[in-house]
Amino acid sequence: xxxxxxxxxxxxxxxxxxxxxxxxxxxxxxxxxxxxxxxxxxxxxxxxxxxxxxxxxxxxxxxxxxxxxxxxxxxxxxxxxxxxxxxxxxxxxxxxxxxxxxxxxxxxxxxxxxxxxxxxxxxxxxxxxxxxxxxxxxxxxxxxxxxxxxxxxxxxxxxxxxxxxxxxxxxxxxxxxxxxxxxxxxxxxxxxxxxxxxxxxxxxxxxxxxxxxxxxxxxxxxxxxx
Amino acid sequence: xxxxxxxxxxxxxxxxxxxxxxxxxxxxxxxxxxxxxxxxxxxxxxxxxxxxxxxxxxxxxxxxxxxxxxxxxxxxxxxxxxxxxxxxxxxxxxxxxxxxxxxxxxxxxxxxxxxxxxxxxxxxxxxxxxxxxxxxxxxxxxxxxxxxxxxxxxxxxxxxxxxxxxxxxxxxxxxxxxxxxxxxxxxxxxxxxxxxxxxxxxxxxxxxxxxxxxxxxxxxxxxxxxxxxxxxxxxxxxxxxxxxxxxxxxxxxxxxxxxxxxxxxxxxxxxxxxxxxxxxxxxxxxxxxxxxxxxxxxxxxxxxxxxxxxxxxxxxxxxxxxxxxxxxxxxxxxxxxxxxxxxxxxxxxxxxxxxxxxxxxxxxxxxxxxxxxxxxxxxxxxxxxxxxxxxxxxxxxxxxxxxxxxxxxxxxxxxxxxxxxxxxxxxxxxxxxxxxxxxxxxxxxxxxxxxxxxxxxxxxxxxxxxxxxxxxxxxxxxxxxxxxxxxxxxxxxxxxxxxxxxxxxxxxxxxxxxxxxxxxxxxxxxxxxxxxxxxxxxxxxxxxxxxxxxxxxxxxxxxx
Ligand SMILES: [Cu+2]
Numbered sequence: 001x002x003x004x005x006x007x008x009x010x011x012x013x014x015x016x017x018x019x020x021x022x023x024x025x026x027x028x029x030x031x032x033x034x035x036x037x038x039x040x041x042x043x044x045x046x047x048x049x050x051x052x053x054x055x056x057x058x059x060x061x062x063x064x065x066x067x068x069x070x071x072x073x074x075x076x077x078x079x080x081x082x083x084x085x086x087x088x089x090x091x092x093x094x095x096x097x098x099x100x101x102x103x104x105x106x107x108x109x110x111x112x113x114x115x116x117x118x119x120x121x122x123x124x125x126x127x128x129x130x131x132x133x134x135x136x137x138x139x140x141x142x143x144x145x146x147x148x149x150x151x152x153x154x155x156x157x158x159x160x161x162x163x164x165x166x167x168x169x170x171x172x173x174x175x176x177x178x179x180x181x182x183x184x185x186x187x188x189x190x191x192x193x194x195x196x197x198x199x200x201x202x203x204x205x206x207x208x209x210x211x212x213x214x215x216x217x218x219x220x221x222x223x224x225x226x
Numbered sequence: 227x228x229x230x231x232x233x234x235x236x237x238x239x240x241x242x243x244x245x246x247x248x249x250x251x252x253x254x255x256x257x258x259x260x261x262x263x264x265x266x267x268x269x270x271x272x273x274x275x276x277x278x279x280x281x282x283x284x285x286x287x288x289x290x291x292x293x294x295x296x297x298x299x300x301x302x303x304x305x306x307x308x309x310x311x312x313x314x315x316x317x318x319x320x321x322x323x324x325x326x327x328x329x330x331x332x333x334x335x336x337x338x339x340x341x342x343x344x345x346x347x348x349x350x351x352x353x354x355x356x357x358x359x360x361x362x363x364x365x366x367x368x369x370x371x372x373x374x375x376x377x378x379x380x381x382x383x384x385x386x387x388x389x390x391x392x393x394x395x396x397x398x399x400x401x402x403x404x405x406x407x408x409x410x411x412x413x414x415x416x417x418x419x420x421x422x423x424x425x426x427x428x429x430x431x432x433x434x435x436x437x438x439x440x441x442x443x444x445x446x447x448x449x450x451x452x453x454x455x456x457x458x459x460x461x462x463x464x465x466x467x468x469x470x471x472x473x474x475x476x477x478x479x480x481x482x483x484x485x486x487x488x489x490x491x492x493x494x495x496x497x498x499x500x501x502x503x504x505x506x507x508x509x510x511x512x513x514x515x516x517x518x519x520x521x522x523x524x525x526x527x528x529x530x531x532x533x534x535x536x537x538x539x540x541x542x543x544x545x546x547x548x549x550x551x552x553x554x555x556x557x558x559x560x561x562x563x564x565x566x567x568x569x570x571x572x573x574x575x576x577x578x579x580x581x582x583x584x585x586x587x588x589x590x591x592x593x594x595x596x597x598x599x600x601x602x603x604x605x606x607x608x609x610x611x612x613x614x615x616x617x618x619x620x621x622x623x624x625x626x627x628x629x630x631x632x633x634x635x636x637x638x639x640x641x642x643x644x645x646x647x648x649x650x651x652x653x654x655x656x657x658x659x660x661x662x663x664x665x666x667x668x669x670x671x672x673x674x675x676x677x678x679x680x681x682x683x684x685x686x687x688x689x690x691x692x693x694x695x696x697x698x699x700x701x702x703x704x705x706x707x708x709x710x711x712x713x714x715x716x717x718x719x720x721x722x723x724x725x726x727x728x729x730x731x732x733x734x735x736x737x738x739x740x741x742x743x744x745x746x747x748x749x750x751x752x753x754x755x756x757x758x759x760x761x762x763x764x765x766x767x768x769x770x771x772x773x774x775x776x777x778x779x780x781x782x783x784x785x786x
Contacts, residue, residue, distance in 0.1 A: 022349035022425075022757070032351040032424045039416045043454040050458035050488055054473055057484060140471035140478070158479055161471035165462070 008196050011102045015190060017197035030199050037203045041210050044173075048214055051166050055221060058162065062155025069159030070225035072137060072150075074128060078223035081124050082215065088117030089212045095184075096205045099198035104188065107201070111185050114208065118178045125171055132160075139164035163222055170218060173211045180204045244655070244753040259353035262754060264360050265339030266653065269646075271363060272331045273722075276639075279322030280715065285315050287677075287711040290704045295695035302695045309694035313380035314395075316692060320383030321400065325407045326367050328638055329496060332503035333449070334359070334414050336645045337442045339653060341418060343746035343754065344436045346427025346763040351420040359413035366407035373399035382692065384493070387474035387485040391466050398467050401460040408453045408460075411499070415449025418442055427745070429765035436744045436769045437526050441506025444530035448495045448502070448537065456492035459485065483548050490541035498537045500634055502530055504641030505572055508594055511644050512576045514742045515591035516583025519770035522575040529568030536565050546617045555614055562612035569605050573598065588740065589663035593644035596671045597637055604632030607682070622692075625685025628678040636674050643670070643721065650725065651735030652746065655753045658728035662720060669717030676710025741775045743767075748774075 008026055010016040023029040059066050095110035136144040143157040150156060184204055187193055193201055245262045248254075255263060289312055293305030307315070338356065342349055350356050373379055373396035381390040381397060390397050422443045426435070463485070465471045472478025474485040513520040520526065542550055542558030550558075576598060585591070607629040611617050620626060651657055684703035689696060696704065738747045749763045767774075 020353075022347065022351075022353065024762075028424055032420050035423060036352055036355070036416055036420045039419060039450050043412055043416075043450055046451060046454035047458045050455050050462075053488075054462075054484065057481070058473075062479070140465070140469035142469065155479055157472055161473055161478075165465060165471060165473075169461075 010196050011194050014194040015192045033199055055162050058158045065153040065155035066159045066225050068153055069156050073223045075223045077124055077128050078219055081121050082219050084117050084121050085212045085215050088114045089209055092205050092208045096201050099193050099201040102194040108188050115181045118174050166218055170214055177208050177211050245756050246753050261338050261342050261350045264356050265335050267360055269335035272327050272335055275322050275326035279319050279327055282315050282319035287708040291708050293695045294698045297697055312694035314378035317379050317382050324383050325404055328500045328634055329411055331642050333442055333445055340746050344439050344744055346430055346745050347425035348757040350417050351425055352417050355413050355417055359410045362406050362410035366403045369403035387482045391475055398464050401464045405457050405460050408457045411449050412453045415446035418446040427763050427765050434765050434769055437509035438506035440527040441502050441530050444534040445499050445502040448499050448534050452492045452495035459488040486545050486548055490544045494541040495537045498533055500638045504638040507641045507645040511590045511594040511648055512579050513770050514740050515586050516580045518579055518583040521578035525571050526575050529571045532568040543612050547621045559614045566609050590644045590648040592667035593640050597640045600632055600636035604637050622690055623685040624681040624689045624691055627691045628681035631678050651739050652752055655735050656728045656732035657735045659724045662724040666717055666720040673710055673714030673717050677707050677714055680706040743772055743775055
């Protein structure tokens, strides 16, 4: 039985899950967590929504400067990172699938792969960021371009302000994702995630896909800006 | 189905431990996951914020007693503070009242307490998130107090750029406070949406939910959708101050009007985060104390949703003088009028509910009647301000100040008091003094109107808001307003006094003292037990069906 306060039997070798006291059934618990998480994703989209509005507004105002700004970024590194994140979304999805099938080893492998992809993304970002700083292309008060040709473009500082803010906040989300994926790996290793209780993997998976999706929008807007 | 009569439930379990006395250790409160205890902690918190914010309001009003300036010579006379201090005090008043009191007041305290009871649930869907929301509120409040001590903020609660980027005050700390408080509000809203969707008792269809639940649900949608934009706005303001990223700073090619758009995209819906739950309380109280089913149940329910939706497309009416295109001005003004429709639907439905009802003038009803009068004035002056040509004249005058105080303080706080008096016996199991409650409600009503009617008048004559000193011809109005504020403070002191007194030796409350028909009163003991219901309640009736309540009353009369 899967009633409130009751323990749901787990497949052999796994730790059983106990339904929280105020739920009637595990189904209700799962549905609640999932709806709650979708709502949280809505708040994330709105948070980035504000930044996208600022981007589009200033892109209209400083069209040329934004085009020059985009050319200062390395589209090769950007593409690499896009590929890395897309692949990590795939491994995450496979992790969820393995959890649903109670395949502990496969799940842990996929989760570790996802974690490593996130690390890779941040390492690439680190090289990009330091190159920008070296060229004096920081945000706001740190924007002093070394290349004299860039000085004439009013609005270029705005492009880099948005570049740093948007990718910075996105990078922070990647970091948070690594923390929760590490938490999944820890719980998974203890045998707490399985066919009768895969909700945490499912939810972190949703979060990770959103982080990926936001990057899919950031990449063309910043790196491939016409 | 469990016993119908709450009175009998109460008598059967007279000796049972309820949620208040089952465990009194510190950790049983600080670490509680019980929605009722979290609601009470929130209640204590928001009342504290209300008193602090009120104290700042009194300082401002006392300063304005005789703070005049001679226009010809520029010589200032009277007043308690220099203008810088004055700016800080009205900012602290606004920040405390808006972010720490009114926004969480009804949903997080009364809503937290009553929502699961009304739905027939054991708790909210995500109790840990609920507790986290409270601690975020606490952290945000501590940060606000810290920024008050570090060097008070003088930007007004609206933090308009570029001033807020360059003023030498603790704006970053205050911004962080608002950010954290925003997440507290998001978590409350998210929790209530999930609870309403997933934890309704069997038989509790959407159209059998009490209207308070509908109102809190609509509020929660706003909290979840609007607040993140405020979050990103204060985040950008923080970057602006720390790194001068220039997005809102004209010196770097940024646009301060963009800040205003972002700010009001949140803060207009925030007005409805404040007023919608108040309207929910109105629906409960008006029906219960008229002993009549609510008039136009579905219209009231849908008008809550309509208000929530319309509130997202009218924010530009705060910026009629900020430099928008004429088309935008026209559209925002036009759309603003539409908010008046669902609000008026509610107002008329409440009046129609009272019509020919069996009215009892208990304290909750007194506050509800105050709301009816005050909200009519607050709402209609809002239509005046939404009119383009009138707003050009009235913008940034005391008329605006009076208008939003009629809505926020006069309506929301009044309904909050109504709800507080309505659920007080359920929360604590005691009754307050009826005599003092009547006196308190009257003094608050008179004091409130005495404070803000003069502000409408001087505002329409051109008295600008936020001025530390004013020309002498406005002094009479300012003094009338200050006297009103003192009266209002007296009324609130009376209220706090008798409510606290009732906790120590107040008369024990009956199970269902008001004869309410909703689950929170009929199916739980007073005060409720830990998981609210002994058995899962099954809802078999419409939400405002008084047949059983009336039968029971008849029985009692016959037995006596
Ligand atoms: Cu508005």
